[in-house]
Amino acid sequence: MLEILNLIKAVGGGVKVKSIGAWRMKVEAKKTWMEIDSLEKKRKNGWAAVGLNLIFPGFGYIYCGKILLGVIVFPVAIGILIVTIGFGAFVIYPILIIDGFLAANRYNIKLDEEIRGIMKTCPKCAEKILPEAKVCKHCSYEFPE
Numbered sequence: 001m002l003e004i005l006n007l008i009k010a011v012g013g014g015v016k017v018k019s020i021g022a023w024r025m026k027v028e029a030k031k032t033w034m035e036i037d038s039l040e041k042k043r044k045n046g047w048a049a050v051g052l053n054l055i056f057p058g059f060g061y062i063y064c065g066k067i068l069l070g071v072i073v074f075p076v077a078i079g080i081l082i083v084t085i086g087f088g089a090f091v092i093y094p095i096l097i098i099d100g101f102l103a104a105n106r107y108n109i110k111l112d113e114e115i116r117g118i119m120k121t122c123p124k125c126a127e128k129i130l131p132e133a134k135v136c137k138h139c140s141y142e143f144p145e
């Protein structure tokens with residue numbers, strides 16, 4: 001009888017430890033998701049960068065985190081527009097439109113790299129998955145414990 005009780009205790013203890021482990025993993029996974037989510041929110045919109053560059057030349061760069069570049073571009077662009085009595089716009093605006101898009105794109109690529117850095121690579125299918133994952137969601141590869 002005592003043996004059975006001890007067995008139940010042992011099994012019960014094991015389950016408890018396991019569930020705490022699972023709970024901790026869930027918390028860790030949630031933290032990772034929140035981290036990725038907050039990075040995702042930083043993603044820049046190419047149209048917004050272009051729109052800002054059109055209204056205030058250089059502000060599209062500031063929006064994309066290139067503050068110094070934006071601060072330099074603004075007076076330079078205004079200066080060129082004044083000196084060329086507005087005709088410089090034919091040169092400046094195509095650049096501001098195209099590079100506004102590219103600036104947002106460059107920012108997002110860096111963001112993707114940061115997100116990928118948080119995740120781990122599945123050794124079987126090379127897909128990126130959460131570092132807490134025990135099973136790959138792409139190829140169901142099981143990680144050794």
Ligand SMILES: [Zn+2]
Nearest residue numbers: 122125136139
């Ligand atoms: Zn996989």
